[in-house]
Amino acid sequence: MDTEQLDRLNILVVGSSNTDMVIKAGHLPRPGETIVGGTFFMNPGGKGANQAVTIARLGASVTFICKTGSDIFGHQSQQLFEEEGINTSYIFSDSEHPSGVALITVDDHAENCIVVASGANANLLPADLVKAEEAIDQADIVLMQLEIPMETVEYVAEIAYRKHKKVILNPAPAHPLSPSLLKHLYMITPNETEAEMISGVKITDRESAVKAACILSEMGVENVIITLGSKGALVYGAEEADFVPALKVEAVDTTAAGDVFNGALTVALSEGRSQLEAVRFACKASAISVTRVGAQSSVPYRSEVDIFE
Numbered sequence: 523m524d525t526e527q528l529d530r531l532n533i534l535v536v537g538s539s540n541t542d543m544v545i546k547a548g549h550l551p552r553p554g555e556t557i558v559g560g561t562f563f564m565n566p567g568g569k570g571a572n573q574a575v576t577i578a579r580l581g582a583s584v585t586f587i588c589k590t591g592s593d594i595f596g597h598q599s600q601q602l603f604e605e606e607g608i609n610t611s612y613i614f615s616d617s618e619h620p621s622g623v624a625l626i627t628v629d630d631h632a633e634n635c636i637v638v639a640s641g642a643n644a645n646l647l648p649a650d651l652v653k654a655e656e657a658i659d660q661a662d663i664v665l666m667q668l669e670i671p672m673e674t675v676e677y678v679a680e681i682a683y684r685k686h687k688k689v690i691l692n693p694a695p696a697h698p699l700s701p702s703l704l705k706h707l708y709m710i711t712p713n714e715t716e717a718e719m720i721s722g723v724k725i726t727d728r729e730s731a732v733k734a735a736c737i738l739s740e741m742g743v744e745n746v747i748i749t750l751g752s753k754g755a756l757v758y759g760a761e762e763a764d765f766v767p768a769l770k771v772e773a774v775d776t777t778a779a780g781d782v783f784n785g786a787l788t789v790a791l792s793e794g795r796s797q798l799e800a801v802r803f804a805c806k807a808s809a810i811s812v813t814r815v816g817a818q819s820s821v822p823y824r825s826e827v828d829i830f831e
């Protein structure tokens with residue numbers, strides 16, 4: 523990959539930034555249960571931030587728009603984004619709300635459950651994005667998720683669409699989407715649960731995944747990629763539907779695997795790769811991430827993905 527190619531497009535990520543408080547325990551707690559004997563660690567997270575960090579580590583030019591509290595977590599995040607080489611010119615600081623925090627439990631099977639206190643993320647509003655319009659102007663691809671207010675996602679998608687930018691939405695966590703938002707998207711990348719919520723089709727096998735993708739496409743999104751966990755991903759476009767298998771790895775923590783997938787997918791698309799090639803690249807990056815614990819602590823670098831088989 524030559525540097526000229528990597529410099530070609532600018533990616534803008536608009537989304538959340540959290541600090542993750544993680545406990546690795548034998549199993550996920552049932553309601554009312556106390557589990558003793560876990561190990562604790564803290565690391566930077568948030569779906570938006572995880573995707574921005576992935577894009578930076580994979581060598582593309584990325585601007586990240588988010589809102590953090592004016593507190594120690596917010597200051598730490600800002601510093602980390604700068605160290606990653608992310609453009610932080612549009613990171614807003616909120617004096618009234620704390621930075622986002624996620625409480626995460628990870629079990630012995632690498633599964634997790636996550637509770638997010640959104641804090642300042644929930645206060646990233648269209649009025650902030652008006653101040654960041656230059657960032658949208660300078661972007662070629664805009665990547666978003668759903669851990670910020672829906673009105674902000676809809677605002678950015680509409681403005682970016684009108685400016686002929688490619689808008690990719692990773693609709694996580696699952697939430698119903700308005701018809702107008704869907705029409706402003708170039709690509710949508712739900713997992714099975716999210717695809718089911720938006721399309722109304724329960725995904726149980728390849729056939730139902732294709733049916734869900736077909737409905738999403740009929741709802742107005744040109745390109746649909748459904749991630750299927752350890753079963754890989756479905757790439758659904760105007761011409762064809764292809765399944766890309768996941769790579770077999772020893773998973774220890776699946777937190778942020780979807781974020782790494784989306785960041786890597788966007789980088790590969792920005793380099794002019796086909797959707798199929800981009801999904802293969804994203805599957806490699808997310809396979810590496812699940813072999814490591816944590817969110818941003820699990821994000822691979824370009825050199826690691828390029829040699830991964």
Ligand code: RIB
Nearest residue numbers: 540567568569624778817
């Ligand atoms: O997708 C994983 C992320 O979800 C975590 O980093 C956590 O902060 C939540 O946003």
